[in-house]
Amino acid sequence: MRRREFIKLVTTSTTGAVLFTGCGIGNGDPAYKFKFESPVQNPLDVIYGRDNWYATTCQQCGAGCGLVVRVFEGRAKKVEGNPDFPVNAGATCARAQAAVQDVYLPDRVGSPLKLSGARGSGSYQATTWDAAAKEFASDLSSAGSGGTLIITEPPSGAMGMVWTQFAGKFGAKQVAFEPDERVVLREAMRRVFNSSALPAIDLAHTNFLVSFSADFLHGWISPVQLSMGFGQFRQGRSDIRGTYYHVGPQLNGTAASADRWLPIKPGTEGLVALAMAQYMTAQGLADKAKAGTIYGGISLDQYAPEQVAAATGLSAAQIQDLAKRFANGKPGVAIAGTTAAAHTNALFNLTAVFALNLLVGSVGVPGGLTLNPGSPFPSGATSLPTATSGLSYRDWAGVINDMKSGKYKLAIIHGVNPAYGLPASSGFADALAKVGKVVALSTVIDETSQLADLVLPVNHSLEDWGLEIPDPGPGFQTVALQQPVINTLAPENGNPGFDSHSAGDVLIAAAKDANQALPWNTYADAVQSTAGALQGLNRGNITATDAKTFMLQMQAQGGWWDTGNKAAASAAGAPTKPTPAAQPQFTGDPGAFPLYLLPYPTSALDYGDGARVAWMQGLPEPISTTVWNSWVELNPTTADHYGVSTGDLVTVKSANGVSRELAVYVNPAAAPDVALIPLGQGHTATPNRYSERRGVNALDLVDASKVDSETGALAYAATRVQIATTGKKVRLARFEGQVPAFQVPGAPIIEIIRPTQKQG
Amino acid sequence: MRLYLRAVVFGLVVLVLLAVPLVAILARSYFLAPTAQPAKAQPIAFPHTLHAGTLGIDCTFCHRDATTQAFAGLPALQQCMFCHKVIPVAGRAPLATLVNSFNTNTPVDWNRVHQLPEHVHFVHATHINAGIQCSTCHGDVATMQTVSQFRDLRMGDCISCHREYGARTDCSVCHY
Numbered sequence: 001m002r003r004r005e006f007i008k009l010v011t012t013s014t015t016g017a018v019l020f021t022g023c024g025i026g027n028g029d030p031a032y033k034f035k036f037e038s039p040v041q042n043p044l045d046v047i048y049g050r051d052n053w054y055a056t057t058c059q060q061c062g063a064g065c066g067l068v069v070r071v072f073e074g075r076a077k078k079v080e081g082n083p084d085f086p087v088n089a090g091a092t093c094a095r096a097q098a099a100v101q102d103v104y105l106p107d108r109v110g111s112p113l114k115l116s117g118a119r120g121s122g123s124y125q126a127t128t129w130d131a132a133a134k135e136f137a138s139d140l141s142s143a144g145s146g147g148t149l150i151i152t153e154p155p156s157g158a159m160g161m162v163w164t165q166f167a168g169k170f171g172a173k174q175v176a177f178e179p180d181e182r183v184v185l186r187e188a189m190r191r192v193f194n195s196s197a198l199p200a201i202d203l204a205h206t207n208f209l210v211s212f213s214a215d216f217l218h219g220w221i222s223p224v225q226l227s228m229g230f231g232q233f234r235q236g237r238s239d240i241r242g243t244y245y246h247v248g249p250q251l252n253g254t255a256a257s258a259d260r261w262l263p264i265k266p267g268t269e270g271l272v273a274l275a276m277a278q279y280m281t282a283q284g285l286a287d288k289a290k291a292g293t294i295y296g297g298i299s300l301d302q303y304a305p306e307q308v309a310a311a312t313g314l315s316a317a318q319i320q321d322l323a324k325r326f327a328n329g330k331p332g333v334a335i336a337g338t339t340a341a342a343h344t345n346a347l348f349n350l351t352a353v354f355a356l357n358l359l360v361g362s363v364g365v366p367g368g369l370t371l372n373p374g375s376p377f378p379s380g381a382t383s384l385p386t387a388t389s390g391l392s393y394r395d396w397a398g399v400i401n402d403m404k405s406g407k408y409k410l411a412i413i414h415g416v417n418p419a420y421g422l423p424a425s426s427g428f429a430d431a432l433a434k435v436g437k438v439v440a441l442s443t444v445i446d447e448t449s450q451l452a453d454l455v456l457p458v459n460h461s462l463e464d465w466g467l468e469i470p471d472p473g474p475g476f477q478t479v480a481l482q483q484p485v486i487n488t489l490a491p492e493n494g495n496p497g498f499d500s501h502s503a504g505d506v507l508i509a510a511a512k513d514a515n516q517a518l519p520w521n522t523y524a525d526a527v528q529s530t531a532g533a534l535q536g537l538n539r540g541n542i543t544a545t546d547a548k549t550f551m552l553q554m555q556a557q558g559g560w561w562d563t564g565n566k567a568a569a570s571a572a573g574a575p576t577k578p579t580p581a582a583q584p585q586f587t588g589d590p591g592a593f594p595l596y597l598l599p600y601p602t603s604a605l606d607y608g609d610g611a612r613v614a615w616m617q618g619l620p621e622p623i624s625t626t627v628w629n630s631w632v633e634l635n636p637t638t639a640d641h642y643g644v645s646t647g648d649l650v651t652v653k654s655a656n657g658v659s660r661e662l663a664v665y666v667n668p669a670a671a672p673d674v675a676l677i678p679l680g681q682g683h684t685a686t687p688n689r690y691s692e693r694r695g696v697n698a699l700d701l702v703d704a705s706k707v708d709s710e711t712g713a714l715a716y717a718a719t720r721v722q723i724a725t726t727g728k729k730v731r732l733a734r735f736e737g738q739v740p741a742f743q744v745p746g747a748p749i750i751e752i753i754r755p756t757q758k759q760g
Numbered sequence: 761m762r763l764y765l766r767a768v769v770f771g772l773v774v775l776v777l778l779a780v781p782l783v784a785i786l787a788r789s790y791f792l793a794p795t796a797q798p799a800k801a802q803p804i805a806f807p808h809t810l811h812a813g814t815l816g817i818d819c820t821f822c823h824r825d826a827t828t829q830a831f832a833g834l835p836a837l838q839q840c841m842f843c844h845k846v847i848p849v850a851g852r853a854p855l856a857t858l859v860n861s862f863n864t865n866t867p868v869d870w871n872r873v874h875q876l877p878e879h880v881h882f883v884h885a886t887h888i889n890a891g892i893q894c895s896t897c898h899g900d901v902a903t904m905q906t907v908s909q910f911r912d913l914r915m916g917d918c919i920s921c922h923r924e925y926g927a928r929t930d931c932s933v934c935h936y
Contacts, residue, residue, distance in 0.1 A: 034871060034872045034875060035869040035870065035871065035872060036834055036869070036870045036871075036872045037834070037867050037868070037869050037870070038834050038835060038836060038837055038867060038868040038869075038870060039836045039837070039867050040836060040837045040838060040861070040862060040865050040866070040867055041836055041837075041838045042836040042838045042839055050829070
C-alpha cells in the first residue's frame with residue numbers, strides 16, 4: 001500500500017467513524033432521537049416492553065385459518081396459528097407467516113393517488129382522502145344505474161356482504177375473479193354433491209387416499225387443514241399408516257410424500273377414474289346400479305382399464321391395482337384438483353374423480369368426505385355470502401366485450417389482479433382502457449391498479465375487521481372473526497406512513513356521499529352487528545349473555561363455532577347433472593410441438609399473489625428448490641434429447657406463437673413429454689421491488705382459446721410447446737446442491753439413477 | 761538519512777491522525793458531560809414544582825409504568841386532561857398549549873432530559889422494587905422548575921452505585 005492511500009484510509013475510517021457516530025449520521029432522524037413523545041390518547045393495552053397476542057383471521061388465501069398475531073408496541077411482529085380455531089388448530093403455512101412482511105411492504109401505496117399522465121403510464125400524484133373520496137362519490141353518482149362494474153374476489157363474508165349491498169344500491173354489475181381451477185372445483189361440487197360448499201376431508205381416519213394432481217399439502221383449497229389431516233393419516237394411529245397414491249403428470253411437492261406416483265398423460269385424470277369405476281363394478285367391488293346413477297349417461301363398459309391404458313400412459317395392471325386398493329382400503333378418499341382442473345375436460349376430470357367417493361360410500365362417513373353445513377347466519381338482506389364462485393374465462397370474455405363496447409362509465413376493482421391473472425390475449429387491459437373511469441382499492445400498485453385513474457389505499461387484513469365462513473369448513477358450522485391487530489400506519493411527525501382506510505369504510509362513506517346510504521355507519525359496525533346475530537342462536541363456543549361480552553369473547557377466541565352442528569350424512573344426493581366423458585384437447589401439432597406445457601401454481605407464489613413478498617420469493621419451491629425466478633422443468637431423457645442441463649437457457653415456443661427464454665431445471669419427477677413452468681412470476685407493475693421484472697408469466701404461453709367445454713374455465717394446461725437451445729447458461733438460484741452431501745456412517749448418500757443407466 | 765527522516769515524518773503523521781479520534785472522544789465527554797448541560801426548554805413549560813411539590817402528586821401517578829416496566833412511562837395527554845378539563849385555562853399559557861394539543865389530536869414531543877446510550881438497558885421496575893427512590897437518580901424534581909439531569913449517569917456512576925448496594929456488576933447486567 002502506498003503512503004497516500006494509507007493516510008486516506010486512516011482519515012476516512014477511524015476518524016470518520018467516530019465523527020459520524022457522534023453526529024448521529026446514519027441513525028434515522030438525528031433530532032428525533034432526543035425527543036420523547038406523549039401520545040394524545042392513553043394507549044389501551046400498550047405496555048412498553050410487553051407483547052400482546054390478538055386472534056384474527058388470515059386473508060392470505062381463501063381458506064380462512066385462525067391466527068394469533070404477536071403485537072409489540074403497536075407493530076405486528078409474528079404470526080402463529082390460533083390453537084383454538086377448528087380449521088387449522090394452531091398450525092399455519094408460510095404465506096400466513098409472511099403476512100407481517102406483506103403489511104409492512106415498502107412499496108405499499110402511501111396515500112390516495114390520482115393519475116397525472118396517460119392511463120397505464122404509472123405516473124400518479126398523491127392526493128388527500130377528502131379529495132379522493134369526493135371524486136369517488138361523484139363518479140358513482142354520475143355513472144348511473146348499470147354504468148358501474150365492480151370486480152372483486154368471489155364475494156364472501158362481511159366484505160362480500162358490503163359489496164353486494166353496495167352494488168345493489170348503485171345498480172352496478174358485480175363480477176368476481178379467481179383462478180379458473182377454483183371455478184371448476186366449485187361447479188364439480190355442485191354437480192357431484194349438490195352443494196356449493198367444499199367438503200371437509202377426514203384424513204385422520206382415512207385408510208387409502210388417491211389424489212389426482214391435487215397439490216393439497218401446498219396450495220389446494222385449504223392446505224393447512226389438509227396438512228394436519230395428512231399428519232394424522234400417516235402417524236396419528238398406532239395400527240394403521242394410511243396409504244397415499246398420487247396420479248398425475250407431475251410429481252409435485254405433495255406427490256413427493258406419496259407411497260406411489262403413477263405418472264399419466266396430462267388431462268387423463270378423469271379417464272383413469274372411469275377405468276377404476278369400471279374395474280370396481282366389473283369385479284364386484286362396487287355396486288353396478290349405484291355406478292349407473294352416479295355416472296349418469298356414461299357407459300362405463302367403454303372405459304375398461306385395458307381400453308384406456310394407452311391413452312393415460314399407465315398399464316392396465318396399474319389401474320386395476322389402484323382400483324383394488326381404493327375399493328378395499330375403506331374408507332378411501334379420491335380427490336382431484338390443481339392442474340387436473342386446467343384442461344379442456346376439466347370438469348369431467350373432477351366430477352369423475354369425486355364421484356368415486358360416492359361409489360365406494362366414502363361420503364358422510366368417518367374417514368371420508370364430510371359435507372359442510374350451511375351458514376349459521378339468518379338469511380336475509382344482510383346475510384353473509386358464502387361459497388360463491390368467480391367468473392369462468394368464457395364469462396370474462398363477455399364482460400370484456402361489454403367493457404370494450406363502452407357500456408361501463410366506472411369500474412371499481414378491489415383485491416384482485418385480473419390484468420395479470422387473465423392471459424394477455426384476453427384483451428382485459430385494452431378493454432379496461434375503454435371504461436370511462438377506473439378506481440382501484442388496493443394496498444399495492446399491481447398490473448390492474450396501475451391501469452386505474454384513482455388508487456385508494458386500503459387496509460391490509462391485519463389492520464381491518466372481517467367475518468368469514470371458512471370454505472372448506474372443518475365439518476361443522478364455523479365463523480372466523482377478523483379484527484385489526486394493529487392500527488394503520490398513518491404518517492406522523494413528518495415520517496412517511498401508509499395512509500390507508502378500510503375498504504368497507506370507503507364504500508360506506510362513498511355510498512353516503514352519493515345519497516345511497518348503506519345500513520351501517522362504519523365497516524366495524526357492519527361486522528359487529530352481523531356477528532352479534534350469532535348470540536341469538538344460543539349455542540356454540542361462546543356462552544356470554546350480554547352483547548358486549550359476547551363480542552369480546554368472540555374477539556378473544558377468534559370466532560364462533562358449534563361442533564355439534566354438522567350436515568346430515570344424507571345431504572349428498574346423487575349427482576344432479578352428469579358430465580359427459582371427454583378427452584383433453586391440446587393446441588399445437590405434436591410433431592412440431594412435442595411437449596405438453598404444464599404451468600402450475602407453486603406453494604409460495606400460488607397464482608401470483610405471493611410474488612410481492614420477499615419471504616415468499618425466497619421460499620424454495622419444494623421439488624426444484626428454486627427461488628426468486630421462473631424456470632422450465634424437463635425430464636432427464638428430454639433434457640438429454642435437447643442436449644441441455646440445469647441452468648441452460650432455452651427458448652420455449654408455444655403453439656400460440658409466443659416464446660419465452662427460461663432456464664432449464666432437469667427433474668426426474670417430470671414426465672418425459674411435459675414441460676413444467678411455475679406460475680406466479682413475470683410481474684410488470686412498478687414499484688414492486690420484489691416481484692417486478694422477475695421471471696416470466698407462464699400464462700403468456702397459454703393458448704387462451706382453449707377452455708373447459710362445460711364450465712368455460714381457462715384450460716391453461718392445454719397448449720403444446722417446443723424447445724430450442726440458445727447456447728447461453730445462467731446460474732439458477734436454488735437451495736439444492738449449495739451444501740455438498742457428506743458421508744454419515746451407516747447412512748449412505750442416496751443416488752438418483754436414471755432408468756436407462758446401469759448401476760456401476 | 762533522508763529516507764530515515766521521511767519514515768519518521770510518516771510515523772508522526774500517522775500518530776497524529778490516530779490521535780484525532782481519541783481527542784475527539786475525550787473532548788466530547790468533557791464538554792458534553794450530562795450534568796453540565798443547561799436545562800432544556802420543553803414545548804409545554806410543565807412545572808414539576810407545582811405537581812410534585814405543592815400538590816404532592818406521587819411520581820407514579822403520571823409515570824405509571826415505573827414500578828412494573830423498563831420505561832417509567834410518559835403520560836398521554838388524555839391523562840393530563842383527567843384533571844385539566846376542570847382547571848381553567850385563562851391566565852395559564854402553558855396549559856393552553858396542552859389543551860390545544862389535545863383538542864387538535866397532536867402528540868407532544870418533549871425534549872429528552874435523561875438519555876442513556878442505546879447499548880444500555882436500564883429497567884426502572886427493578887430499581888424501584890429494590891427500594892431505590894426516584895430522587896436517588898433524578899434528584900429532587902419537586903424543586904426543579906425545569907427538569908435537568910441531576911446525576912452523571914454514565915457507566916462509572918452506575919457501577920459505583922451498584923457496588924454500594926451490592927448489586928451485580930458483570931457486563932451482562934446492563935449490556936444485553
